[in-house]
Amino acid sequence: MTQLTDRPDRYGLVTRMLHWGMAALFAAQFLSAWAHWALPRGNDLRGMLWSYHTDLGMTLFLLVLLRGAWGLANMRHRPSETGLAGQAAVAGHLALYALMVVVPLVRIVAAAGGTRGFSYLGMPIFAARETEIAWTQAVAEWHGEMGWLLALLVLGHIAVAVLWHRVVRHDDVLSRMA
Ligand code: HEM
Numbered sequence: 551m552t553q554l555t556d557r558p559d560r561y562g563l564v565t566r567m568l569h570w571g572m573a574a575l576f577a578a579q580f581l582s583a584w585a586h587w588a589l590p591r592g593n594d595l596r597g598m599l600w601s602y603h604t605d606l607g608m609t610l611f612l613l614v615l616l617r618g619a620w621g622l623a624n625m626r627h628r629p630s631e632t633g634l635a636g637q638a639a640v641a642g643h644l645a646l647y648a649l650m651v652v653v654p655l656v657r658i659v660a661a662a663g664g665t666r667g668f669s670y671l672g673m674p675i676f677a678a679r680e681t682e683i684a685w686t687q688a689v690a691e692w693h694g695e696m697g698w699l700l701a702l703l704v705l706g707h708i709a710v711a712v713l714w715h716r717v718v719r720h721d722d723v724l725s726r727m728a
Pocket residue numbers: 579580583584586587588603604606607608610611650653654655657658661690691693694695697698700
C-alpha cells in the first residue's frame with residue numbers, strides 16, 4: 551500500500567504531492583513574475599500571465615503552511631543526512647521555507663493595510679481602507695527582490711538535487727522524493 555507519511559528511507563505520498571505540486575505552481579508563479587518584469591504594459595501575454603499572480607500567490611502561501619505543518623509532524627521519521635552536507639541541506643531547506651512564507655506574506659500584509667481591498671478567488675478578504683497603514687506598504691517594497699532571491703535559491707536547489715546527487719554522487723536522494 552502507498553505510504554502516506556514520511557519514512558527515514560523515503561518521503562511519503564503527501565510530502566511528494568506537496569513538493570511536486572508546489573514546484574509546478576511555483577514555475578507558473580515565476581513565469582507570471584517574469585512577464586511582469588520583462589514585457590511591456592498592454593501586452594496580451596503579460597496581461598494573461600499576470601492575471602493569476604495574486605490568487606496563485608495566496609494559494610502557494612496556504613499550501614506552504616500546510617506543508618510546513620506536515621513536515622513538522624513527520625520530522626522524527628523523515629530522510630536525513632549527517633555531517634556537514636546534512637547541515638547544509640537543512641539550512642538550504644529552511645531558507646526555502648522562510649522565503650516561501652515571507653515573499654507572499656509581505657504582499658498579503660500590504661493588501662490588508664492598503665486602500666484597494668483584497669479578494670481571493672473572488673471572495674472578499676480585506677475591505678478597502680480609507681487611508682493606508684504606511685508600514686504595511688514599506689515591508690512589501692522588498693517583495694519582488696525576495697521573490698527573485700527565492701527563484702535563485704530554487705535553481706541552486708535543483709542543481710544540487712540533479713547535478714550533485716544524481717550525476718556526481720549517484721546516491722538515492724532524488725529517488726526518495728521521486
Ligand atoms: C510565493 C508567492 C509569490 C511569489 C514567488 C511572487 C513573486 C514575485 C516576483 C518575483 C515579483 C517581481 C516581478 C517584477 O520584477 O516585475 C512579484 C511582483 C509582485 N507581486 Fe508577487 N509573488 C508571490 C505572491 C504574491 C501575492 C500573494 C501577491 C498579492 C497579494 C503578490 C503581488 C505582487 C505585486 C502587486 C507585484 C508587483 C509589485 C512588486 O514588485 O512588489 N505576489 N512577485
